[in-house]
Amino acid sequence: MADGQTPPAPNSEAPTRPQLTEWYRMMLLIRRVEELAAKAYTQKKILGFCHLYIGQEAVAVGSAAALTPDDYVVTAYRDHGQIMSRGVSPRAMMAELFGRSPGVSHGIGGSMHLSSREHNFFGGYGIVGGHIPLAAGAAFAAKYRGDGRVALCYFGDGAAQQGAFFEAMAMAQLWKLPVVFLCENNYYAMGTSLERQSYLIDMSQRGDGVGMKRWQFPGFDVVEVYENVRRAVDHARSGAGPVILEAVTYRYRGHSMSDPAKYRKDGELDSFRAKDCIKNAEARLLALGANAEELTRLQGEVDAEAQDAYDFADKAPIPDPATLYDYVYAPEAPAAAPGTEGGR
Numbered sequence: 001m002a003d004g005q006t007p008p009a010p011n012s013e014a015p016t017r018p019q020l021t022e023w024y025r026m027m028l029l030i031r032r033v034e035e036l037a038a039k040a041y042t043q044k045k046i047l048g049f050c051h052l053y054i055g056q057e058a059v060a061v062g063s064a065a066a067l068t069p070d071d072y073v074v075t076a077y078r079d080h081g082q083i084m085s086r087g088v089s090p091r092a093m094m095a096e097l098f099g100r101s102p103g104v105s106h107g108i109g110g111s112m113h114l115s116s117r118e119h120n121f122f123g124g125y126g127i128v129g130g131h132i133p134l135a136a137g138a139a140f141a142a143k144y145r146g147d148g149r150v151a152l153c154y155f156g157d158g159a160a161q162q163g164a165f166f167e168a169m170a171m172a173q174l175w176k177l178p179v180v181f182l183c184e185n186n187y188y189a190m191g192t193s194l195e196r197q198s199y200l201i202d203m204s205q206r207g208d209g210v211g212m213k214r215w216q217f218p219g220f221d222v223v224e225v226y227e228n229v230r231r232a233v234d235h236a237r238s239g240a241g242p243v244i245l246e247a248v249t250y251r252y253r254g255h256s257m258s259d260p261a262k263y264r265k266d267g268e269l270d271s272f273r274a275k276d277c278i279k280n281a282e283a284r285l286l287a288l289g290a291n292a293e294e295l296t297r298l299q300g301e302v303d304a305e306a307q308d309a310y311d312f313a314d315k316a317p318i319p320d321p322a323t324l325y326d327y328v329y330a331p332e333a334p335a336a337a338p339g340t341e342g343g344r
């Protein structure tokens, strides 16, 4: 392994003001939608698990901007930001959290199981690390078909301790699969801090064990995220093999809605809030010539869109009980190829 730690040279233009405005808008929208989701949870309009992404928005938005619509995305249960960055509407996302039929997973998946085939967004999984081999599988399909697609897999620092993660890494590198493994290191796995759960604190170093290209970058600035993930995606798409990245980030809320997050060190949350990704994007926009009124108008539009999603979800119908077992298995098994025993 010669230079696993060196990111390839940048090959993307700096984002234009309209692009950056769109990224800012999306980060703000994710945050506002999640703030309303937190409210709905305390009102018992959302039941079950609900893991908020607040603080990490730059990672989802910057990385989604590095993909094409044909690329595949697989993620864990902290998935609200990723699916919205992929283009799923706040209405469809919020309706899913409320368990209503217009939800992106028909109202029967809930917060942890957001999924949209149309957006090549393959979930939303609750088993820590269990989804990582699925991303390798999607990348295998892309390579087998030679269609130029890349799979992007998000996972946490806790998931980078799991066996499924190591196995997926080994196989992806062996077969040079077009996959980017993106660890969102937010310093905690539930209430367990990073240094209590891992000897390595930069999860990209896991790539060294299998000879995979890898690097770490700060995840607080959407442009920096975009540039880093874009380089990794380009590398994977070129056929040069997978990449493992670590984005250093931080979640402002507890692990899930039931966690008051009392385990943080004094001042820790404030020190990360000082690097807030939305404030960073605002500063970038002002430097590019945006004015304060423009940003205030945009914030008003985003607040209204988030509220609209809440109201829509609140009024939407619950799924028809007759659909309970739909979407569990494919409606039909594919026909067996001649001369084979088929897939069963």
Ligand SMILES: Cc1ncc(C[n+]2csc(CCOP(=O)(O)OP(=O)(O)O)c2C)c(N)n1
Residues within 6 Å of the ligand: 078, 126, 127, 128, 129, 155, 156, 157, 158, 159, 160, 186, 188, 189, 190, 255
């Ligand atoms: C296999 C498995 N073990 C344990 C759990 C319980 N659990 C849910 S989330 C979590 C922490 C994962 O942390 P991380 O991967 O860092 O993701 P984050 O929540 O920080 O986004 C654990 C241990 C689980 N869901 N699955």
Ligand SMILES: [Mg+2]
Residues within 6 Å of the ligand: 156, 157, 158, 184, 185, 186, 187, 188, 189, 190
């Ligand atoms: Mg974590």
